[in-house]
Amino acid sequence: MAIAKKLENEISRSSPSSSSSSLNEALLISTMCIIGLQVHVHINDGSVFSGIFYTVSLENEFSIVLKNAKLTKKGRSKSNVESGKIVETLVILSSNIVQIVAEGVSLSSNVAGEIEGENVVSAVAVSSFNSGKNRRGTNRRRNSAKRENCLESKARTLTSGETAGAMKEPGRRDEVGILQNKYHPSSLNHQRQAGVRILKNSKKITDVHQEDNVEARSSSCSLDNMSERVKPIEQEKMPEPSSNGFHDATERPSSTENSSSQSTTVDENSEVSLVLVVSTNSLPPTQATDPDKKAKEFKLNPGAKTFSPSLAKRLTSAHAGMTPVVANMGYVPSNTPMLPVPEAVQPEIGISPFLSHASSPSKFVPYTNLATGNAGGGSHFPQHMVGPTINRGQPHRFTTQYHSVQPTPMLVNPNPQVMVGRSGQLMYMQPISQDLVQGAPHNSHLPPRPLFTPQQFQYPKHQSLIATGQPMHLYAPQPFAANGHQPYTVMPTDIPVMQSPFPINRAMPIPVPNGFYGTKFL
Amino acid sequence: MDPAGASVASAIGGEGEKFAVGNIYSVKVITGDEFRGIVMAYDPIPNFVFFEEGTKPRPGHLKNTRMVNASFITGLSYLGKTEDPLDSDNFSVDLNGLRAKEALAIRQAEADAERMGVGVTAEAQSIFDALSKTLPVQWENSDILVMKEVRVRSPYLSDCVFGGTDAANNRVKKVLELERRRLQLFGT
Numbered sequence: 001m002a003i004a005k006k007l008e009n010e011i012s013r014s015s016p017s018s019s020s021s022s023l024n025e026a027l028l029i030s031t032m033c034i035i036g037l038q039v040h041v042h043i044n045d046g047s048v049f050s051g052i053f054y055t056v057s058l059e060n061e062f063s064i065v066l067k068n069a070k071l072t073k074k075g076r077s078k079s080n081v082e083s084g085k086i087v088e089t090l091v092i093l094s095s096n097i098v099q100i101v102a103e104g105v106s107l108s109s110n111v112a113g114e115i116e117g118e119n120v121v122s123a124v125a126v127s128s129f130n131s132g133k134n135r136r137g138t139n140r141r142r143n144s145a146k147r148e149n150c151l152e153s154k155a156r157t158l159t160s161g162e163t164a165g166a167m168k169e170p171g172r173r174d175e176v177g178i179l180q181n182k183y184h185p186s187s188l189n190h191q192r193q194a195g196v197r198i199l200k201n202s203k204k205i206t207d208v209h210q211e212d213n214v215e216a217r218s219s220s221c222s223l224d225n226m227s228e229r230v231k232p233i234e235q236e237k238m239p240e241p242s243s244n245g246f247h248d249a250t251e252r253p254s255s256t257e258n259s260s261s262q263s264t265t266v267d268e269n270s271e272v273s274l275v276l277v278v279s280t281n282s283l284p285p286t287q288a289t290d291p292d293k294k295a296k297e298f299k300l301n302p303g304a305k306t307f308s309p310s311l312a313k314r315l316t317s318a319h320a321g322m323t324p325v326v327a328n329m330g331y332v333p334s335n336t337p338m339l340p341v342p343e344a345v346q347p348e349i350g351i352s353p354f355l356s357h358a359s360s361p362s363k364f365v366p367y368t369n370l371a372t373g374n375a376g377g378g379s380h381f382p383q384h385m386v387g388p389t390i391n392r393g394q395p396h397r398f399t400t401q402y403h404s405v406q407p408t409p410m411l412v413n414p415n416p417q418v419m420v421g422r423s424g425q426l427m428y429m430q431p432i433s434q435d436l437v438q439g440a441p442h443n444s445h446l447p448p449r450p451l452f453t454p455q456q457f458q459y460p461k462h463q464s465l466i467a468t469g470q471p472m473h474l475y476a477p478q479p480f481a482a483n484g485h486q487p488y489t490v491m492p493t494d495i496p497v498m499q500s501p502f503p504i505n506r507a508m509p510i511p512v513p514n515g516f517y518g519t520k521f522l
Numbered sequence: 523m524d525p526a527g528a529s530v531a532s533a534i535g536g537e538g539e540k541f542a543v544g545n546i547y548s549v550k551v552i553t554g555d556e557f558r559g560i561v562m563a564y565d566p567i568p569n570f571v572f573f574e575e576g577t578k579p580r581p582g583h584l585k586n587t588r589m590v591n592a593s594f595i596t597g598l599s600y601l602g603k604t605e606d607p608l609d610s611d612n613f614s615v616d617l618n619g620l621r622a623k624e625a626l627a628i629r630q631a632e633a634d635a636e637r638m639g640v641g642v643t644a645e646a647q648s649i650f651d652a653l654s655k656t657l658p659v660q661w662e663n664s665d666i667l668v669m670k671e672v673r674v675r676s677p678y679l680s681d682c683v684f685g686g687t688d689a690a691n692n693r694v695k696k697v698l699e700l701e702r703r704r705l706q707l708f709g710t
Binding site for chain 2: 044054103
């Protein structure tokens with residue numbers, strides 16, 4: 001922008017005096033050659049400022065802009081810049097400038113190319129180093145933001161003191177223009193360079209906090225404590241701005257999901273169970289009711305709106321891939337670009353134990369639902385018939401179904417070895433063993449299963465849909481055998497329901513009375 | 523204007539040709555600086571002259587330049603004339619390189635600014651610079667924070683070291699004492 005303004009001014013000046021056009025071009029080129037260099041500016045009162053030559057304002061009157069300028073020699077008259085202090089942006093008018101001294105200027109294309117090439121390489125190295133610093137914490141960024149804000153205020157006071165009112169706008173406009181120019185090539189200039197960008201970053205942070213507040217209000221009172229715990233982790237995530245827009249889009253939903261992890265996990269479990277139950281009945285109703293469930297998901301979970309583009313893509317791919325071969329081909333390339341993303345998320349999850357607990361159930365939810373569907377299809381059928389009406393009423397009732405789903409895996413696989421080995425994740429590990437046992441005769445289906453695990457939290461719904469597609473082929477002969485055993489499974493399920501709520505309540509801070517009475521009434 | 527300037531003007535020609543590209547001058551400005559340079563550019567509207575220091579042009583080398591406001595030139599004596607000091611035939615400006623160079627310089631200046639203490643004495647800054655040679659240090663208001671756990675408070679003596687583990691604290695005390703001794707010997 002500033003360079004374009006210079007050129008326009010150059011053109012406008014060449015018309016009144018054509019004889020001096022060559023001199024004007026030479027002066028413009030010479031000025032551009034000292035951009036980015038450390039210069040010493042001598043003022044008419046005898047003081048000397050040193051800083052980085054940033055730009056030149058050629059409107060109305062010639063003036064220069066220095067970045068990170070400081071007073072190296074104090075002159076006769078008083079100035080609002082103390083000796084030794086650094087000014088973020090310093091604008092000096094030509095009426096005050098005696099001379100500008102620049103050392104190490106290269107005016108030849110050959111030498112300039114070589115040196116600038118080295119600068120580019122070193123810039124990349126420095127940027128990686130700076131990114132490491134940024135990841136250490138946001139406290140430094142906030143402190144530096146405050147410092148630079150103070151410096152900006154000093155610069156403004158200096159410009160207001162020395163410059164006329166009309167001259168303020170041209171200098172500021174040039175600065176804004178240059179910043180906009182620099183912002184577009186984000187590969188090199190992605191690191192923060194000026195207070196304006198810090199202000200933008202702070203605005204982004206405030207926006208994220210506002211979103212967190214909205215989600216916290218939507219969730220129940222008991223979940224507020226959990227959301228507060230998650231917030232400091234999000235603050236740590238903010239110092240990691242990635243240059244690619246794709247990564248930004250993927251990371252933001254994960255942060256929002258973590259903020260309301262408890263409520264979302266409960267909702268996802270109940271929704272997944274609904275999908276599975278309907279699919280076990282018959283194929284045509286599942287196809288017909290899919291759009292209705294989409295609308296329900298969006299209404300019940302306002303946060304799910306952020307996932308809509310990925311949901312649409314996944315659903316279309318799921319419908320297209322009816323046969324397992326086509327499904328495998330369709331899902332393999334989508335997993336490869338997603339692999340680096342969970343690597344970035346996993347170390348953050350390891351920071352807090354709460355997130356680590358939250359991550360595992362979301363991964364294993366579809367398997368538990370498969371087991372429950374196969375074990376007691378008849379027993380769960382009437383409960384889920386009433387389910388949609390309950391869901392429409394209150395979101396708290398999701399917890400009731402969550403309780404009802406969990407106890408049944410205990411009965412299906414009563415393996416004492418697994419219980420002794422993994423006490424923490426007992427309820428979620430059993431279905432995996434069941435799937436492995438059932439999957440033994442079907443070796444061809446084993447490869448697609450590991451593809452599901454690297455996916456992120458925001459895609460467990462798609463995992464459930466994928467699972468619903470494949471089990472139809474896997475468990476086609478087995479439902480008849482399972483139906484024969486229904487009377488045996490119904491009787492023992494009632495007894496552990498009375499017993500199991502106690503350990504569940506101890507493990508997770510879910511409101512006990514609602515779940516307990518809900519199961520009784522149902 | 524100076525009589526020398528008037529004589530130069532009358533000798534060469536019109537006012538516009540006074541700072542013709544290629545003219546070599548010995549310049550004196552109101553601040554008392556004197557230098558010899560070759561005129562590389564001149565614009566009458568802002569009244570600035572761009573000089574390359576020295577009396578012989580070096581097209582392919584780095585050089586020192588001065589952009590002088592003609593209004594503040596107190597002495598100007600003509601020394602000679604050279605041709606095409608800008609080497610305009612081979613000249614080109616790399617905008618992307620300029621942006622990268624500018625961004626790099628600003629980042630470096632910001633890093634240096636973080637090392638500058640605010641509201642501290644020159645002695646404190648010297649101690650900070652000395653400690654930074656061997657230990658990771660940063661300013662926290664007027665305290666020097668070493669290795670993010672040991673705090674050195676004003677007046678930055680070995681008795682003013684607080685915090686951190688015993689090993690780190692003792693090490694900082696030892697290094698601080700040695701650096702102060704070195705500063706006393708060689709000066710700041």
